[in-house]
Each structure stands twice: as C-alpha cells, then as structure tokens.
Amino acid sequence: MFNFLPGRPDAGHSLLHNGEIEMDGKIGPASTINVASIRSAVGLLPPEAPIVLRLSGLNGGNISEAMKIYLLLRECGRHVTAHIEEAHSAGTFVAMAATEISMCENEFFDPRSEPRLRRDPSVNR
Numbered sequence: 001m002f003n004f005l006p007g008r009p010d011a012g013h014s015l016l017h018n019g020e021i022e023m024d025g026k027i028g029p030a031s032t033i034n035v036a037s038i039r040s041a042v043g044l045l046p047p048e049a050p051i052v053l054r055l056s057g058l059n060g061g062n063i064s065e066a067m068k069i070y071l072l073l074r075e076c077g078r079h080v081t082a083h084i085e086e087a088h089s090a091g092t093f094v095a096m097a098a099t100e101i102s103m104c105e106n107e108f109f110d111p112r113s114e115p116r117l118r119r120d121p122s123v124n125r
Helices: 011-015 035-046 065-074 090-095
Strands: 020-026 051-061 080-088 101-109
Touching: 011 020, 011 035, 020 035, 020 065, 020 090, 035 065, 051 065, 051 090, 065 090, 080 090
Parallel strands: 020 051, 051 080, 080 101
Antiparallel strands: none
16 A cells, blocks of 8 residues: 555656656655655565665755655665765755665765755855
C-alpha cells in the first residue's frame, strides 16, 4: 500500500525517472518532495533494487520533513546512492541518508546555504 499526497495522483510517479528518484525543488509536507511521495516512489521500484537519488536542485525546505525522508531511506534496508548536482540546507539531510554519495567537481552541497549564495560572487566562502 502506498501513501499518496492528498488530492494528487501518485506523487511517486512524478519523481521517478528512468529508475531514479529525481528531487528538484523544496522539501515540505505540501510540496512534491515529501515523505509520502518518496515512500511511494520507493514502492514503485522492484523490491531488491537499489535506490538511486538524483538531487538536481534540492533547495532545502522543511527540516522535519527532510528528517522523515532521511529515516525512511536509512531504515529501508536497501543500498541508496545519491548523485548530487545541487543540495542546500534541508536537502543535505536527505543526501546524508545515502550509503554512497557522488558529486562532480562543480556541484554544490552546503547545509548552511540558500541557493542564491551559490550564484553571488560577493559571498566569501
């Protein structure tokens, strides 16, 4: 049995692309990215398949919801890989649930930041 977002079609389908869970946007109970949609997407994968997360623009959001996603992924018993292109604030908690994390040289992962800081050259890192 899957948990779906109220008033929306299966949110897991909208996150699942080519067998990967694509996360782009903000995390939150009323957002497309929430524990119910992630649970649904995981449920659509074959039972023994590893979980692959693609964090292409995970711009933070609700930390409580991020922690629920973290716990869901940590306790599912599967190998979880996170491919990080961009993850901010609460989005980094989701990434840390992964068994394996991969990033390219120019990608962005910062638990303290807002997305606007990445593009502002005046910000001293």
